[in-house]
Amino acid sequence: MTEPLIRTQDLRRTYQMGSTTVSALDGVSLTIDRGSFVALVGPSGSGKSTLLNMLGGLDRPNSGEIWVGAKDIARATDRQLVEFRRDQVGFIFQSFNLLPTNRAWENVALPLMLAGVGRAERRKRAELLLGQVGLAGRTEHRPSELSGGEQQRVAVARALANHPVLILADEPTGNLDSRTGREVLTLLQNLVRTQDVTLLMVTHDLNAAKFADRILHMRDGQLERDETVDQAEVAAV
Amino acid sequence: MRIRDIFSTAFTNLTRRKVRTSLTALGVTVGIFTIVVMVSLGIGVQTEINKQFEAIGLENIFVQPRSSNQDEFTRYLRPQRETPITAARIAEWRKLPNVVSVNAVVDVNAAINKRLRIAGDDTRTTGFQVDPGVGIDEPFQTPPTALAGKLRPETNGSIVLSQSTAQALDLSGDAQSWLGQPVQIILESPRGETQTFDYTIVGITSVTEERQVALTPEDSLGLKAWWFNDPALLETEGYDFAVVRASDINAARLLVPQLRDEGFRVQSLETVLDLASRVFLVINIMLGSVGGLALFVASIGITNTMVMAIYERTREIGTLKALGASRANIRLLFMAEAGMIGLLGGMIGLFLGWLAGLGLNEVAVAYLKREQVPLEGPFFLITPNLILLALGFALLVGMLAGLYPAMRASRLDPIKALRHE
Numbered sequence: 001m002t003e004p005l006i007r008t009q010d011l012r013r014t015y016q017m018g019s020t021t022v023s024a025l026d027g028v029s030l031t032i033d034r035g036s037f038v039a040l041v042g043p044s045g046s047g048k049s050t051l052l053n054m055l056g057g058l059d060r061p062n063s064g065e066i067w068v069g070a071k072d073i074a075r076a077t078d079r080q081l082v083e084f085r086r087d088q089v090g091f092i093f094q095s096f097n098l099l100p101t102n103r104a105w106e107n108v109a110l111p112l113m114l115a116g117v118g119r120a121e122r123r124k125r126a127e128l129l130l131g132q133v134g135l136a137g138r139t140e141h142r143p144s145e146l147s148g149g150e151q152q153r154v155a156v157a158r159a160l161a162n163h164p165v166l167i168l169a170d171e172p173t174g175n176l177d178s179r180t181g182r183e184v185l186t187l188l189q190n191l192v193r194t195q196d197v198t199l200l201m202v203t204h205d206l207n208a209a210k211f212a213d214r215i216l217h218m219r220d221g222q223l224e225r226d227e228t229v230d231q232a233e234v235a236a237v
Numbered sequence: 238m239r240i241r242d243i244f245s246t247a248f249t250n251l252t253r254r255k256v257r258t259s260l261t262a263l264g265v266t267v268g269i270f271t272i273v274v275m276v277s278l279g280i281g282v283q284t285e286i287n288k289q290f291e292a293i294g295l296e297n298i299f300v301q302p303r304s305s306n307q308d309e310f311t312r313y314l315r316p317q318r319e320t321p322i323t324a325a326r327i328a329e330w331r332k333l334p335n336v337v338s339v340n341a342v343v344d345v346n347a348a349i350n351k352r353l354r355i356a357g358d359d360t361r362t363t364g365f366q367v368d369p370g371v372g373i374d375e376p377f378q379t380p381p382t383a384l385a386g387k388l389r390p391e392t393n394g395s396i397v398l399s400q401s402t403a404q405a406l407d408l409s410g411d412a413q414s415w416l417g418q419p420v421q422i423i424l425e426s427p428r429g430e431t432q433t434f435d436y437t438i439v440g441i442t443s444v445t446e447e448r449q450v451a452l453t454p455e456d457s458l459g460l461k462a463w464w465f466n467d468p469a470l471l472e473t474e475g476y477d478f479a480v481v482r483a484s485d486i487n488a489a490r491l492l493v494p495q496l497r498d499e500g501f502r503v504q505s506l507e508t509v510l511d512l513a514s515r516v517f518l519v520i521n522i523m524l525g526s527v528g529g530l531a532l533f534v535a536s537i538g539i540t541n542t543m544v545m546a547i548y549e550r551t552r553e554i555g556t557l558k559a560l561g562a563s564r565a566n567i568r569l570l571f572m573a574e575a576g577m578i579g580l581l582g583g584m585i586g587l588f589l590g591w592l593a594g595l596g597l598n599e600v601a602v603a604y605l606k607r608e609q610v611p612l613e614g615p616f617f618l619i620t621p622n623l624i625l626l627a628l629g630f631a632l633l634v635g636m637l638a639g640l641y642p643a644m645r646a647s648r649l650d651p652i653k654a655l656r657h658e
Contacts (some may be wrong), residue, residue, distance in 0.1 A: 058559060058651050079563070088563020093655065097556040101249050113242050114561045158560075 005034040005165060005198050006055060011064035011074075013050055013221075024050040025061065026221035034165070037192040037199045039209035042218035048202045049170060051218070055200065056089050056168045057081040068166065086115055090159030090197075092169035097184040098143040098158075104130060108157045115162060129157035133187060145179040149180035156187060160195070167191075169201040173208050185211040210234055238566045247573035248621060250546070261542040265582025265634060266589065272528030273590025273619065274597075276626075279521040281598075281618035287617040296489045298338075298571050301502040319501040321475025323560035330481055335488035341362050342369045346478040349424065349464050353450060355406055356419035356435065361531055363405035365455060368449040369477070385412035386440030390453050396420060396436035397451040399444035412441040422450075424464060434511030485622020532630070533584065538640035543575050543642035547649075554646055555654025564647040571643035572636050580628065587627045591619055 013025040024047045033037055053059040054066060057073050066074045073084055085091075096218070098107045108129055108156045109122035117125075130139050133153040143151055152172060159167050169188065174182030189211050192199050203213065209215045210229060217225040251258050302318040322341065330339045337449075345351075345367035354362035381399075390397050400412070400486070407417045415438055422434045434456070452460075454476065460468045481496070483489035489505055496503045535626070547554070554567060594617030601616050 053652055056559070082561055085559060089561075091556075091559045093556070097552060097655070099553055099556070110557075113246075114557070114566065115238050116239050118239075119242075162561075179610045198551055216422045 003034050003218075004031045006030070006032040007065075009065040009066040009067075011051070011054065011061045011066065012043060013047075013054065013061050017027060021234075023221050024126075025054070028064075028221070028223055030152055030223060030226075032198060032200065033200055035196065036214060037189060037212045038201070039205060039207070039212035039215045040200060040202045040218060041209045042224070044053050044204065046218040047221040048218045050201050050221075052168050052170055052200065055166070056091060057084045077134065078226065086111060087162055088224065090151070090162065090164040090167040092155050092159050092172045094171035094174040096148075096155045096175070098151055098154055100143055102140065102142070102144060104141050104143075104146065106155050107143070107154055108161055110158060111162045125161060128156070129160050130154070132160075133157045146202065147180075148176050149183060152176060152180075152184050153177070153187065156184070160191070160197070162203065165196075167197055167199045169199065171203055171209070173203070173205065181205075181208065238562070238569075241572050243566070243569050244577075247577060248316070248568055250570075251573055251577055254546075257545075257583075260536075261538050262578050262582035262585070263472075264538045265532065265631050266586040268528050268530075268532035268535050269583045269595070269631050270584025270590045271531055272525055272630070273555075273587055273623065273627050274310070274617070275524030276521055276595050276623055277527060277590065277594050277617040277619045278597075280526065280623065281515055281594075281616040283514065283517045283616065284618055285612060285614060285616065292547060295484040296483045297505070298481040298483060298488055298489055298492055298496065299478060299504040300481055300496055301504075302475060303500060303502055309508045312598050318474060321473070322477075322479050322501070323475045324471060327479060330479070333492070335484045335492070337482045337484050339482070341476040342478050343455045343461065344369050344452045344461055344481060345452075345457050349460065350426070351424050351460070353402065353406065353420055353421065355408075355422055356421050357372060361407045363402060363448055365402055365448045365450050367460075368444075368447075368451050369397075369457075380467075381442045381444045384441045384443050386416045388440060388442060390439055390452055390456075392581050393453050393455050394436055395439040395453070396456075397440035397442060398438055399442045399447065399449040402448040403441055404440075404452055407449055410624070415441060422460065424460060426464065426587075434460065531612075532634050536634045537637035539575050539578050539635055540641060542578070543571060543639050544645070546574070547571075547642055547646045551649065551654045551657040554649050555651045556658065558649070558651035559655065567649075568643045568647040572639045572647050575639020575642065578637040579631045579633070579638070582635075583628050583631020587619075587624065590627075594619065 008028055008030050011025045014026055015022045026047075028047075028051060040051065041046050049061065053076075054061055055068070057076070061074050064074060065072055068084070068088065071084070073081065076084060081116040084202040092174070101108070101109065105123055108126035112122040112125060121211060127136075127139055130136060133154055133156050135150060135157070137151060138146060138154075143154070146154065152175075154170075159169075159170075167188075171182055172188070185208055188199060188201070191197060192213075199212075201208075203209055211234075213229055213231065215225075215227040215229060216223055217227065247383065300322065304318060326337050326342050332337060344404055347366060351365070352362050353365050374540070383397075384400060387395075387397060398406075398415075402467055403412070403415055408418070418437050418438045420438060423431055423438065424434075425431045436452075436456075440451075442451075458471060458476075462468055467473065481492065490511075493503050493505050575636075594615075598615050598617050602612075602614055606610050
């Protein structure tokens with residue numbers, strides 16, 4: 001259970017903002033266990049989104065190492081990063097980012113389409129996943145015909161489509177009301193418990209962060225505090 | 238990503254903004270329509286002209302002796318010829334490589350006083366022309382056919398009559414029954430001398446417009462020799478012209494300058510056709526360029542539409558990239574989309590061009606019929622090559638127009654794209 005999935009070593013990333021250089025990550029070293037639910041909290045500009053993008057292979061550090069499994073993705077080629085994102089990672093976004101012209105099942109099947117899976121097989125997998133997130137009757141709906149909570153559930157199903165080892169969620173409840181947000185968080189929590197997947201969630205909402213097993217607090221590009229949450233205790237309160 | 242999925246995704250994206258897609262494709266439609274109408278007209282007319290020329294024979298070269306002075310060819314005086322086409326010369330040409338046959342032709346002048354009659358029957362007589370048989374005929378005339386027997390006499394002493402001549406001689410019944418009938422040509426000189434020449438009918442032609450007969454060159458020469466009182470006519474004056482038939486058009490093209498160098502006037506239909514096709518090539522290029530210009534404008538429209546599509550879909554492109562779409566996937570998606578706009582416009586343009594061609598062809602044929610020109614067309618000819626060319630060009634224009642937007646979309650930074658409002 002305590003086998004590490006992600007290990008970063010002294011990650012540094014700076015951005016050029018006009019004439020000034022902004023340090024988004026300033027020496028981040030962390031380890032995340034396989035099968036854990038980790039929340040990344042901190043004020044805006046603390047570097048949590050940068051860290052998330054980097055773990056997802058969307059951005060590269062100026063220095064440092066990022067090991068996901070046995071792969072150092074800080075040194076991967078562009079092509080390897082594309083394959084890494086496609087085959088190992090699932091993304092969940094704040095504003096869902098579903099394709100408006102696609103039906104629910106087609107949105108869920110999008111990563112499979114990119115991976116070159118045939119249509120019949122894609123559909124089968126998408127329908128299974130939509131059932132798991134409680135949208136069995138909504139496979140033919142387009143995003144505009146779904147509520148915000150339903151859209152985010154479709155996005156969660158999409159993140160699971162390619163059997164990823166890692167799911168990265170960037171403010172997944174940011175565009176939802178608190179009740180719907182809790183439902184989505186419970187869904188994510190259940191996913192981590194029932195499926196062999198590791199979840200890293202960026203949020204600025206401490207209530208949302210409490211759904212995780214572990215909370216990493218970030219400030220000014222550095223890890224400030226590493227807090228373990230006992231879910232039994234949270235449930236009792 | 239599978240090619241099929243690229244196409245179906247690109248197609249779905251096209252249907253999002255139907256009006257914009259249609260308007261963008263309309264530009265291509267105009268361009269392809271123009272090209273199809275113009276080029277099909279060019280091909281149609283050229284084919285029609287080729288057909289007319291082919292009936293005459295493109296591999297034939299017409300050789301005439303040059304006159305040494307400008308004297309009119311009068312009834313009694315003939316122009317001096319620089320180099321006569323003698324029997325020896327004909328034999329020489331027959332030995333040339335690539336020459337299939339050489340026909341010596343004698344032109345019996347229309348001014349010679351002559352008439353034709355049923356042998357011994359002076360009540361059944363008529364005037365006539367001697368048809369040399371070969372020459373640059375009316376190109377729009379359908380060539381005559383043999384109603385009975387032969388089209389041209391092959392042995393001396395035989396004669397072929399046109400239908401109209403036979404009727405003038407009061408020959409009745411079936412054309413077949415006229416064969417073997419002896420006839421006579423009677424020449425009357427201004428001095429009052431007459432001479433009778435005997436022939437046997439061996440063929441009837443379909444010609445009805447003129448009273449014609451056809452004779453062998455030797456028999457024709459015989460008529461002229463008596464008329465001009467010059468038994469050595471062939472040596473002094475030679476044949477009036479010769480038709481040299483080459484093995485093919487290329488051989489004909491090579492023979493023309495050679496015969497010209499020997500001191501003859503040479504005409505080849507191939508040279509005329511050569512000029513005609515060059516003129517048509519220029520016309521085709523010019524007309525095609527008009528369509529090309531329209532297509533160029535259309536391609537700018539496609540580029541514009543695709544750049545706008547990128548702005549609208551920046552977040553989607555970011556999402557696709559985050560989910561594992563490669564640069565090549567994104568590039569192909571946009572290229573396919575632009576190519577489809579081009580192809581869609583091209584197909585409509587081709588269809589409309591075909592319709593317009595059909596309509597204009599009806600008009601042209603009706604006009605020519607009223608003017609009694611025996612041309613049937615079609616004057617707008619859409620060949621399989623033209624279809625391929627039109628659609629291929631439309632697709633190419635679309636894809637070229639999509640190249641820049643596609644490159645731009647594929648190079649978007651996914652993080653920035655995802656943040657795009």
